[in-house]
Amino acid sequence: MSAYQQLVEELAPRKFSKAGVIWVIFLVVLIVAGVIAYIDQIIQGQVVTNMRDYALWGVYISNFVFFVATSFVGSMTAAILRLTNNSWRTPLVRIAEIIAFAAIIMAGITIVLDMGRPDRLYHLFINARLQSPITWDVIIITTYIAISFLILYLPLLPDLAILKKYYKDKPALSKWYGKLSLNWTGSAAQRKIQNKTIQMVAVLIIPVALILQTIDAWLFSTTYRIGWDSTNFGPYFIAGAFLVGTGCLIATVYIIRKVYKLEKYITDFHFDRLGKMLVLAALIYTYFNINEYLLPYYTTPEAEAKHLYELYFGHYAGMFWFVTIGGLLMPVIVLLFKKGRSPKVLFWVSVVVVITSWWKRYLIVTPTLLEPFLPIQGVPESWRTYWPSLHEWLITFATLAGACLIITLLVRYLPVIPVERTALEKGIISNGKEEQS
Amino acid sequence: MKKEDPNKRRKFLSKGLQFGLVATAGGIALTKYLSEPAAAESEDTVELMTTDGTLVQVPKSELHDHSQAKDGYNVREGFPGKKFVMVIDLARCKNALKCQESCNKNHYITGENAWLKVYKMQDSEAAAPYWMPTTCMHCDKPPCVTVCPVDATFKRKDGIVLIDNERCIGCRFCMAACPYSIRVFNWNEPEQPEEIKNMPPNPDYAGMPSIKGTVDKCDFCPHMIHQGELPHCVTACPNGVFFFGDKYEDTVTNGAETFRLSELLKNKAGYRLMESLGTEPSVYYLPPVNRVEPFEQGLEFYDEFNSVKKTKES
Structure with a gap:
């Protein structure tokens, strides 16, 4: 077997193992439970949630913010590393793009789950008013879905053509890959168009991603509410998205590497780099948290002082410190050590970062609403x-399961590590022409 | 705005005193008087007070009740040439809650959060407690309207902020945006009487019917203004706490007493809630000084956890 064949063999999608099948069934069960809960919510109304006139937004919104934040990872790793020619990115970018795509799709769905009248969704288009941040959100989320898809799909074309050949003995599958590869032949003309488009999309996705996070923040900071009415909120959300996105990426990369046994391609070196990226993200986010939660302590009007008190020492103190220590302090300290950036430790640090990031959004949404003027x-x-009801938990878990399922299915059918690019970088092929065996 | 006022007054006088609802302070009494059939053809005169306080005799035949004329009335534009305001005199409020009762009843409120609330307030420990009724502030810079993505909640030229419940998508952004927490959501199917449920929804009459998954709030009762009547809370209050009127006419009335708005606000040091936010509410408050009844009297009716009585009567 030639080096090239071996590479394709190792990187081609693989059938689910037994564990994989169980995992998918588990996700589907969660989703079905959520769909049932949602149908009940439609029938009975949102009375089935624990949201009421004061806690008027709840876990749906914080979960939405979590998804939007997670989707940031696609642009960070994919676009920035691509544009800066960081070649260590190669085995990681596609996973990042898959996460981003899954997260932004689920963000779009999650926000609809919160609507009192989802049957009137089309009103957002026929009656749209441009001054409402929700209209901005509708525009930017649909744009980001499109761009995330493109930045995932365009670099896939050569790999899809490779898979078409690889699955010669499975005509149906081969045909699908062939169709999806848009008749990729690897000709110079095609390559030129592809390169140009990817470059363009990579440039475009950066401002769009920054705007997406910022608009998400503006949903809150365009109100008078204590704790939301902050000019710091845009960059604060961007920094938070950088952190949770990197955390998600590391955790997913670790699992995929383990399941697909890709240790040869995703090495300790990559984890070391990702670990450093996570420290950077945590430090930046810490800076914004100091701005948001410590500085106001000096000049707070009474209501804001109460808000901060509830976070530091009051009703939300347990969660606040869990989120602050687990999501900010712990990663910075652990990852300062080289051993802390070893795959296994880094994986667990990332898992904690992702969980605390989820609760962080909960803490941004809920306390403020329960402290009206x-x-x-x-x-x-x-x-x-406010504490979410069973319906809310079922629906929320279903959305999280939905994101996991999209990621799982894409990982199942797409090469998670760019095959052609890896072959090129390893010098196995040149100019896109594979060596004849 | 200031320049417009005198013109409006001149027009008011020259046109032989067509009167609109609130323009004429005692408008309600007049309407009733006029609607008596016997008074139609005689050259009887009516004594009216103009906006600058002088009394004039006007032949009845010259009077037209234009509050009934709905020509050109657009629910999104409102009553032309009007700017409705409310004044709430905290010195008179003793938490009798008749306002809330009447509002709940007439708007068929079946949820657990009334649109009109009477807060038990105490600004600081050393200061006296007082009762503070709140309605929708009908802000001139309404944050709720700004954030609505579908133009379901809108601001009319007559100052009233309303909701189109057939357009509302239930995102509740307006509720998050409102600093006065006056908006309520229909979390479930409202348990209203069948005949109310079957009414065609109309922004002019909030709660007629309430629609699941949409937002409701105080509407300043345009349906009453149409009939030349004052909002339910104003007429229900036994203590004359609520004054309603037209800012352009500079008059407010609680049904029994009528004041010049500008003078009332000047003399009694009127203020608006959270003025510093810049929302420019249409509701003014008069401070709770020289109170008619002691604060403690209201405690009898105070219920921290209920604002809508659950009775299956009527």
Whole structure:
């Protein structure tokens, strides 16, 4: 077997193992449970959630913000590393692009789950008003879905053509790969168009991603609410997205490497680099957290002081410190050591970062809403607190499972490591022409 | 705005005193008087007070009740040439809650959060507690309208902020944006009477019917203004706390007493809630000084956890 054949063999998509099948069934069960809960929510109304007139947004919105933030990773790794010609990115970019694509799709779905009248979704288009941040969100999310798809799909073309050949003995599958590869032959003309388009999309995705995170922040900071009414919110959200996106990437890369046994391609060196990226993200995010939660302590009006007190020492203190220590302090300290950036340790650090990042968004949404300007009176006592209901948890887990399922299926059918590019970089082939065996 | 006012007044007088609802302070009394059939053809005169306070005799035949004339009325534009305002005199409020009761009843509110709330307030420990009714502030710079993505909530030229419940998508951004927490959401199918549920929804009459998955709030009762009547809360209040009127006419009334808006606000040091936010509310407050009844009287009716009585009566 030639080096090239071996490479294709190692990097081609593989059938699910037994564990893989169980994993997919598990995800599907979660999704089905969520769909049932959602149908019930449609029938009964959002009374099935624990949201009420004060906690008027809840876990759906914080989960939405989490997805939007996660989708940032696609542009970070894919576009920035591509444009800066960081060649160590090669085995990681596609995974990043897959995560970004899955996350932004789920973000779009999640925001609809929160709507009281999803049957009127089309009103957002026929009655759109440009001054509402939600309209900006509609525009930017659809744009980002399109761009995320392109930056995932365009570099795939040569690999799809390779897979078409690889699956010669499975005509149906081969045909599909052939169709999806858009008749890629690797001719100079095709290469020129592909390179140019990828370059363009890579440049385009950076401002779009920054705008996406910023608009997400503006959904909050365009209100008068304590804790949201902050000019710091745009960059604060971008920094947070950088962190959670990197965390998700590391965790996913680790799992895929383990399942597909890609240790040869994704090495400790890559994890070391990713670890450093995570430290950088955590440090930047720490800086913005200091701006957001420490500085106001000096000049807070009474209401804001109460908000901060509830976070530091009050009702939300446990969660706040879990998120702050686990999501900011811990990664910085652990990853300063070289051993901390070894794959296994880094994986667990990333898992904690992702979990704390999810709760971080919960902490951004909920406490603020329960601290309105006028006192909460004349409503049932239960309206003064918020904790998601069973329906909300089922639906939320279904969205998370949905993202995992999209990632799993894409990983199942696409080469997670760019085959042709790896072959080129390793000098196995040149000019896109494979060596004849 | 300031320049327009005198013109408006001149027009008002020259046109033989067509009166609109609130323009004429005692408008309601007049409408009732006029609607008596016997008074139609005689050259009887009516004594009217002009906006600058002088009394004039006007032949009844010259009076036209143009509050009934709906020609050209557009629910998104409102009553032409009007700017509705409310004044809430905190010195008179003793938390009798008749306003809330009437509002709940007439808007068929079935949720657990009333649109009109009477807050138990105390600004600082050393200061006296007081009762503070809140309605929608009908802000001139309404943050709720700014953030609505589909133009479901809108600001009319007459100052009223309304909701089109057939357009609302239920994103609740307006609720997040409102600093006065006055908006409520229909979390479930409202348990309204069948005949109300079957009414065609109309932004002019909020709650008629309420629609699941959409936002509701105080509408300043345009449906009452159409009939030449004052909003439900104003007429229901036994203590005359609420004054309603037209800013251009510079008059507000609680049904029994009528004041010049500008003078009332000047003399009693009127203010608006959270003025510093720049939302420019249409609701003014008069401070709770020299109170008619002691604060403690209201405690009897105060219920921290309920604002809509759950009774299956009527």
